[in-house]
Amino acid sequence: MDAMEEDQPFELEAYASNYLGHAKVERLLFIADKKLGTAFGDDALRLAVEELSQSENTQKYQEAATKLGGSSINRAQLEQKERKAAQRHDRLEAELNNYKTNLIKESIRMGHNDMGDFFYSRGDLQSAFKSYVRTRDYCTSGKHVIQMCLNVIKVSIELGNYVHVNNYISKAEQTAEVQKDPVVAGKLRAAGGLAALQAKKYKLAARKFTEVPSEMATQYQDVLSAQDIAVYGGLCALASFDRSELRSHVINNVTFRDYMEVNPEVRELVNDFYGSRYASCLNHLTRLRPMLDLDPYIHAHLNTLYASIRSKALVQYTTPFTSVNLPTMAEAFKTDVSGLEKELAELIQSNQIQARIDSHNKVLYARHADQRKATFQTALCTAEQYLGDTKALLLRANLLKHDFAQKQGEGQEQGHGRGGRRGGFGGGHGGGGHMPPHPYLGALGGYGLINPDLA
Amino acid sequence: MNLQQLIQAIKGNSHSLQDLAHLLQQLQVSEESLRNQPQKVIDALSVVDPSRESLGYLFLLHSVGSQGLPDQGNAQFLATASAFVGNCEVDQIRMAPERFSSLCRQIKDHAGALGSPKLAILPLKIGLQKLAPTPEHVTPIHTDFVFSCLQAKQYNAAANTLQQTIFDVEPSKTNLKPTDLLLYCYYGGMIHIGRRRYSEALQIFLQGLTAPTHVVNAITVATYKKYALVSLIHNGSLMALPKFTPASVMRFIKAEAQAYTDLATAYTSKTQQDLPSAIEKHQGQFAEVRSFTYSKSRETSQIIMIAEAHRASPRAFSCITHGPVRPRLSYA
Numbered sequence: 001m002d003a004m005e006e007d008q009p010f011e012l013e014a015y016a017s018n019y020l021g022h023a024k025v026e027r028l029l030f031i032a033d034k035k036l037g038t039a040f041g042d043d044a045l046r047l048a049v050e051e052l053s054q055s056e057n058t059q060k061y062q063e064a065a066t067k068l069g070g071s072s073i074n075r076a077q078l079e080q081k082e083r084k085a086a087q088r089h090d091r092l093e094a095e096l097n098n099y100k101t102n103l104i105k106e107s108i109r110m111g112h113n114d115m116g117d118f119f120y121s122r123g124d125l126q127s128a129f130k131s132y133v134r135t136r137d138y139c140t141s142g143k144h145v146i147q148m149c150l151n152v153i154k155v156s157i158e159l160g161n162y163v164h165v166n167n168y169i170s171k172a173e174q175t176a177e178v179q180k181d182p183v184v185a186g187k188l189r190a191a192g193g194l195a196a197l198q199a200k201k202y203k204l205a206a207r208k209f210t211e212v213p214s215e216m217a218t219q220y221q222d223v224l225s226a227q228d229i230a231v232y233g234g235l236c237a238l239a240s241f242d243r244s245e246l247r248s249h250v251i252n253n254v255t256f257r258d259y260m261e262v263n264p265e266v267r268e269l270v271n272d273f274y275g276s277r278y279a280s281c282l283n284h285l286t287r288l289r290p291m292l293d294l295d296p297y298i299h300a301h302l303n304t305l306y307a308s309i310r311s312k313a314l315v316q317y318t319t320p321f322t323s324v325n326l327p328t329m330a331e332a333f334k335t336d337v338s339g340l341e342k343e344l345a346e347l348i349q350s351n352q353i354q355a356r357i358d359s360h361n362k363v364l365y366a367r368h369a370d371q372r373k374a375t376f377q378t379a380l381c382t383a384e385q386y387l388g389d390t391k392a393l394l395l396r397a398n399l400l401k402h403d404f405a406q407k408q409g410e411g412q413e414q415g416h417g418r419g420g421r422r423g424g425f426g427g428g429h430g431g432g433g434h435m436p437p438h439p440y441l442g443a444l445g446g447y448g449l450i451n452p453d454l455a
Numbered sequence: 456m457n458l459q460q461l462i463q464a465i466k467g468n469s470h471s472l473q474d475l476a477h478l479l480q481q482l483q484v485s486e487e488s489l490r491n492q493p494q495k496v497i498d499a500l501s502v503v504d505p506s507r508e509s510l511g512y513l514f515l516l517h518s519v520g521s522q523g524l525p526d527q528g529n530a531q532f533l534a535t536a537s538a539f540v541g542n543c544e545v546d547q548i549r550m551a552p553e554r555f556s557s558l559c560r561q562i563k564d565h566a567g568a569l570g571s572p573k574l575a576i577l578p579l580k581i582g583l584q585k586l587a588p589t590p591e592h593v594t595p596i597h598t599d600f601v602f603s604c605l606q607a608k609q610y611n612a613a614a615n616t617l618q619q620t621i622f623d624v625e626p627s628k629t630n631l632k633p634t635d636l637l638l639y640c641y642y643g644g645m646i647h648i649g650r651r652r653y654s655e656a657l658q659i660f661l662q663g664l665t666a667p668t669h670v671v672n673a674i675t676v677a678t679y680k681k682y683a684l685v686s687l688i689h690n691g692s693l694m695a696l697p698k699f700t701p702a703s704v705m706r707f708i709k710a711e712a713q714a715y716t717d718l719a720t721a722y723t724s725k726t727q728q729d730l731p732s733a734i735e736k737h738q739g740q741f742a743e744v745r746s747f748t749y750s751k752s753r754e755t756s757q758i759i760m761i762a763e764a765h766r767a768s769p770r771a772f773s774c775i776t777h778g779p780v781r782p783r784l785s786y787a
Contacts, residue, residue, distance in 0.1 A: 388658050394622045395662065396699070399636075402626055405667040405701075406633040 010291050012043050016051075018225035022120075022158060025051050029064065030296040042068070057123035058082055085122060092118055109138035116151060129155045129164075142177035146184055149175075153191045154223060162195040169195070186216025190224050194297060197232060202305065203240035209233030210249045214258040230256075230263035231288070232298060234270050239308035243316070246274060278313050279334045285309065314343060315352050318366060326362040337362060458495050461485050465503055465511030469547070475510060479550055482514040489518040505539045509547035512539060517554045520561035528568030536562050537578040545585050553630040555586055556595040563599040572606035579603055580616065586629060591622040593639060594629040601642040610649040617643050617659070637663050637674040644681060653689035657682065665700045671707040679708060683715040693719035 012031075016024055028048035035041030045068050052061035053074070058081050096111035116131035132151045139145045149172035156164040169192050172178060178185055193208030210233050218226060237250045250256055250270055260267035265288055272281035285306060293299050317332065318324055330340045344364060347353045355366045399405070464481055468474035489496055496515050505512045516539060520532060536558060548555045559582045566575035583596035597616065604613040624631050640663030647656035660682040664675060686693045693716070696705065708716075 391620045391622070392658070392662055392665070395624075396665065396667065398623050399667055402624055404624055404626070404631075404633055404636070405669055406637075406672060407669055 012040070012047065015291075016047055018227060019221050021055075021222040023222050023224070025055070025057075025060070026158065027294075027296060029060075031294045032064075032067070034294055053077075056081060056085060056121040058085070060123050085118075088118060105138045105140060109135045109140075109144060112138070113147070113151070116155075120151075120155060125155055125159050129159065142175040145175050146172055146177060146181075150184070150187060153188075157191060157194060157223060160198075162198050165191055165195045182213040182215045183219050186212045187220050187223075189213075190216065190220055190229060193229075193232060193236075194224065197236065197297060197301065200301070200304070202236045202301075202308075206233060206236035206240055207249070210237060210253055210256045212255070212259070214255045226259055227263045228295070228297075230259040230266045231292065231295075234260065234263075234266040235292075235298070235305050235309070238270060238273055239305045239312070243274075246270075273309070273313065276316065278317060278332050281313065282310070282334065311343070311347055311352065314347060318344075318353055318355060318364060322366050322368070324364040324366070326357075326364060329364075458489070458492060458499060461489075462499055462502060462511075465508050469508040469511060475547065475550060478510060482511065482551075486514065486518060489515065490521065493519060493522050500535065506542040506544060509539075509543040510550060513543070513548055513551060513554055513558065517558050517561075520558060520565075524561075524564050524568055526568065528565040528570075530565075530569060533562060533565045533569065533574060536565075537574070540578040540582045540585070543585065548585060549588070549628070552586060552594075552628055555582070556599075556630050559583075559596045560599055563603050566603060567606060572603045573609060575603040576600070576607060576609060576612050580612075583616070588625065588628050589623065590619055592629055593621040593624055593631060593636065595631055595635040597621075598635045598639040598642065601639060601646060605642050605645055605649075608649070610646050613643070613646045614650065617646060617655070633666070633668065634672070634674065636666060637672070637678070639663075640666070641674055641678045641681075644678065644685075648681070648685060653685050656685050657689060660685065661697075664696060664704060668701050669703060671703050675704055676707070676711070679704075679712055680715060683712070683719060687719060 016028060019027060025048055028044045028051065032041050032045035032048060035044065045064060049061065049064045049068055052064055055061070058078055062078070092111070092115050096108070096115065099107040099111045112131050112135040116128045116135070119125075119128035119131060129152065132148060132155060135144070135148045139148055149168040152168045153165050153172075156162070156168070169188050172184075172188055178188065189208050189212045193205045193212070196202075196205035196208055209229055212229055212233075233256060234250070237246060241249065251274060260270070265284055269281055269284040269288070272278070272284065289302065289306075292302055298305075313333070317329060326337050326340060326344075330337045333340065341357060341359065341362075344353065344355075344357060348355055348357070353366070354368070355364050357364050461481065464478060468478040496519055500512070500515055500519070503512045503515060516536060520536065540559070540562070559579055562578055562582075563572075563575045566572045579596055579600035583594055583600055584590075586594045586596055600616065601613050604610060624636060626632070640659050644656045644660040644663070647653070647659060660678050663678045664682060668675070683693055696708070
């Protein structure tokens with residue numbers, strides 16, 4: 001069973017059917033790359049080639065088909081597609097020039113848009129991006145702006161240029177129509193979440209993903225599927241939210257719940273974590289891992305997220321107790337005691353747990369800061385420090401009043417008689433120049449209390 | 456004027472303020488000649504009354520003392536000077552602060568040369584109280600006093616004086632030089648270390664480090680080194696110097712004090728290898744540190760012990776870092 005699972009982490013066709021167009025192809029190719037040489041990888045590649053043969057993207061089709069073995073390339077069909085594409089390109093350009101001479105805004109906009117669509121289907125992302133951006137000047141209504149933004153966002157995500165993604169998201173969100181259309185709003189949030197994820201801002205990503213309205217579910221399939229939203233949102237939330245946020249944004253969140261229903265594994269994961277069933281939670285994580293490794297957007301972040309979730313689980317486990325028996329805890333986390341001890345020691349050192357470990361008896365003793373006492377102590381400390389600082393300040397002010405600074409060359413006179421307590425007594429290291437008195441006084445500088453013409 | 460006339464003048468003019476001012480001038484003029492006849496001056500001392508003719512006595516005594524320090528010190532001089540400091544009249548000696556503080560310095564030197572710096576402690580304490588116009592003034596005598604306490608290892612003797620916050624330096628009244636102030640801060644800090652009062656030590660070291668200055672001198676260097684070590688022991692980390700530290704000091708630290716910054720980073724990073732290797736690397740510099748007073752060597756040995764703890768049991772180390780860092784480990 002394990003060998004088969006290793007070979008076939010999940011049902012490829014079902015996975016692929018969640019996506020459309022470019023997203024499908026990208027993901028399949030990614031899987032094929034990662035699993036190069038295995039049967040699974042070959043399956044993915046085959047599916048990708050199939051999909052590509054339906055599309056206009058001849059270049060990618062050729063690349064993929066060559067990887068597969070090159071035998072299945074339909075040369076004739078390929079050439080025909082190329083010819084048709086060239087024709088279409090010429091036609092679109094001619095039409096666009098026509099519109100430009102006629103100066104009809106709407107037509108120009110549509111012309112550029114069509115060009116963009118054409119380039120996108122051909123796989124020429126840079127030109128597609130340029131064309132879409134060009135439509136910006138001819139957008140007359142909010143709808144146009146949104147359409148343009150969504151197109152640009154889609155292309156930018158594929159290009160990996162998340163700066164543009166963020167820019168155009170904010171542009172789109174400023175348009176009035178966005179509020180009325182939950183699908184569009186959802187798409188924007190999802191894209192925003194993706195951008196945040198790539199920027200390693202997991203908390204922001206979690207927020208965005210959990211705010212995606214459920215109506216959007218399957219409408220964004222050319223970028224993300226509903227399962228993706230669930231998984232990304234769930235993992236980021238577990239890694240970055242604290243308990244109350246987790247409860248309000250994930251567990252009690254009606255809209256997000258719909259997404260979690262689509263991906264029951266994630267739902268179980270979150271519920272287990274919240275319910276402190278750590279062993280099962282970590283199990284879910286391990287089960288999810290093979291599939292997530294093959295996901296182009298999240299595989300790079302898996303280590304960080306998993307480590308974060310694990311340490312959060314450890315911290316959460318120890319919080320309610322004054323003392324914890326390490327073997328029991330190891331049992332709960334399905335790990336061995338020495339490994340657990342090491343992990344806990346690291347957490348203690350990075351100050352995420354306040355505790356001490358009795359290594360001999362294998363017990364963890366928590367130290368709960370007494371809030372009240374701590375506050376009093378802080379207040380006293382601050383007051384003492386203030387007092388000390390003020391006294392020092394007064395002295396320094398006095399030093400400046402008497403121009404008491406050591407000038408160059410003054411040190412020589414004190415050479416003898418001081419004894420061997422310090423070796424060597426250089427007169428100075430050439431400080432040079434007369435410094436303005438203000439920096440020495442800290443707060444007092446600039447109040448005009450000191451006459452700068454003392455020298 | 457010759458010595459006899461001078462003595463007459465002293466006897467005659469030590470009563471009213473104007474007379475004293477006049478006398479001061481005469482004394483200042485005659486200083487040179489006094490220096491040339493040490494034996495006669497010593498004889499003259501027995502004629503002059505230290506408690507009422509303090510100004511004159513001061514000058515005479517001072518010229519004796521400035522003859523130079525014999526190797527074994529001069530016990531008699533020390534005794535005379537100490538007695539004088541106890542008996543002198545405050546107003547009169549305040550008229551010649553540089554002579555008075557110089558005299559106190561001579562007391563310190565002689566006591567040190569005689570091998571019992573303890574003898575200087577009490578006279579100097581009285582001296583500084585007399586010279587300072589207010590308790591908040593700091594004088595060069597403060598520096599000498601603290602130095603003597605340090606030399607004599609009588610740390611608690613200096614406690615009261617150090618406790619007193621100083622607000623005023625008035626060079627005209629106290630003849631204080633910048634180096635004196637820096638030394639006061641340095642020695643004061645050392646005393647605090649000896650008494651294990653690390654936070655106070657840090658404060659006074661910081662005072663020395665942030666005193667306005669255009670050049671860096673060896674005192675500041677030494678102060679910084681101690682400051683770094685005490686900061687590590689007391690706080691567990693090396694605090695950055697405040698913004699108003701003079702630029703020359705900051706530059707120096709970046710350039711020369713690399714050993715200590717390394718040690719600080721190694722200490723705070725809590726990795727096993729870094730700390731002992733950082734100490735070994737700068738063994739030479741720290742050896743100089745270790746040759747200092749007993750308390751100093753205690754603190755470096757504390758650091759070494761912590762390094763050992765690192766090696767022995769990293770887990771135990773995580774325990775002690777969250778309590779006060781006193782390595783009372785039992786290597787069970």
